Amino acid sequence: MFETFQVLRDSFPYLLQGAGVTALAVAGAMAFGFLIGIHIAVFQVYGPWWLRRMVGAYVWFFRGVPILVLLFLFYFGLFSLIGINLSALTSVILVLGMTSGAYQSQIYRGAIQSLSYGQLKAARALGMSDTRAIVSIILPQALRLSIPGFSNEYSIILKDSALAFVLGTTEIMARTHFVASRTYQHLPLYLMAALLYFILTGIGVKMLRKLEEKVRIPGYSHHQG
């Protein structure tokens, strides 16, 4: 019992650093995925047919292949094939980001399509280009509507990031695995890892909830008052 406590105490800072790496990987992947996703969504709704077709293929590919396969494919395959040498962490951020971009795009597309076409017409009638209208009128509303879906995507990517340990990234899962295989304290250590993921999910979801409240358009609540 004492031994268990000692292992947990000694490895806690080490695991906490892992949580930092996990947070960094997820933040990077979500941000990269946001950039990809928002463009795909806009192209899918407003783009010409050939662009819709292209981004459609992208979404199909990244939603259709397991992340584990993608990680191996890019890290051991594509990245070395085209001669760029990326760290495991960077590769994880890129692969998770590209995958998340495919999923995020559909959150934003749904939100854009829920807005009335009339607002776009009104923006055009005032002399706005389509790009201006999308940036100033459509996206500010679509992004607000996307926060609940984004929160979902965050909690999924956070947990998918555990797969990064197969590339040797020193995040929560890899560090826990490393300590557990030396100390044989599997149960308490993996419980600790579970707790760290649980807390990270909670923090992110809570922050997004706060953001949602903060940017809510007055008069648009489903609550009274």
Add this chain to the structure above:
Amino acid sequence: MTNPEPRPVLQVRNISKKLGGKQILQGVSFELRKRELKVLIGPSGGGKSTLLQCINFLIPPDEGEIFLKGQEIHIHRKRDLYAYRQKVGMIFQDFNLFDHLNALDNVSIALRKVKKMTKTAARDRAVVELERVGIGDKAELYPSQLSGGQKQRVSIARALAMDPEVMLLDEPTSALDPELIGEVLTVIRNLAQDGMTMIMATHQIGFIRALADEILFMQEGKIIEQGTPFDLLMPGKNSRTQAFCSKLQELSEEPDI
């Protein structure tokens, strides 16, 4: 009712449009001179709304030409098209306010983003326009906090802020409760009296009689009758317009079932 100048501000020539295999507009032409108010009436599906949206190319016409002050507008010259649209204000039946912006920002956003005015200048102008349509005190409210009549007045302020040469009004009071129609019509009447050049689809007969310089009666994509309210609406004229308007009158007087 005012004295129009001879040179037309807006010329619409031979506009045709097919939508979903159906010929919506068949060679429609008309002109608007400065300070004129022309009114489009006719049965729904007759092409009034499509015509108005063809004028500022929200719906690109298949055929025909549009001139503003003698200058032909080409839809493929984007810069010219955007500049043209700034000069042609549009009012929609269902307001189409920007839901995420309060009344003030609904009016000022195009001033900032399109006319590139400074934030303060745009704000000042928006306040002036909101006061002009009688809702200066609602500047901070969001569309969902406004009544239909107030929303439509915000949308009129939004169009006026761009200093339009012409305004297109697509049934501006059709989506309003009866008791809210008056406040919007008053604003439009003031515009007409200030000399704004307008083409408006509406079925408000009292308004038409009092203010329209000309009525264009549209049916099946064509203007089938046109003339002054006096020519078309006086009893005994026996026009298609007369028959249509009597029908409207009859319906509005019918008690609720």
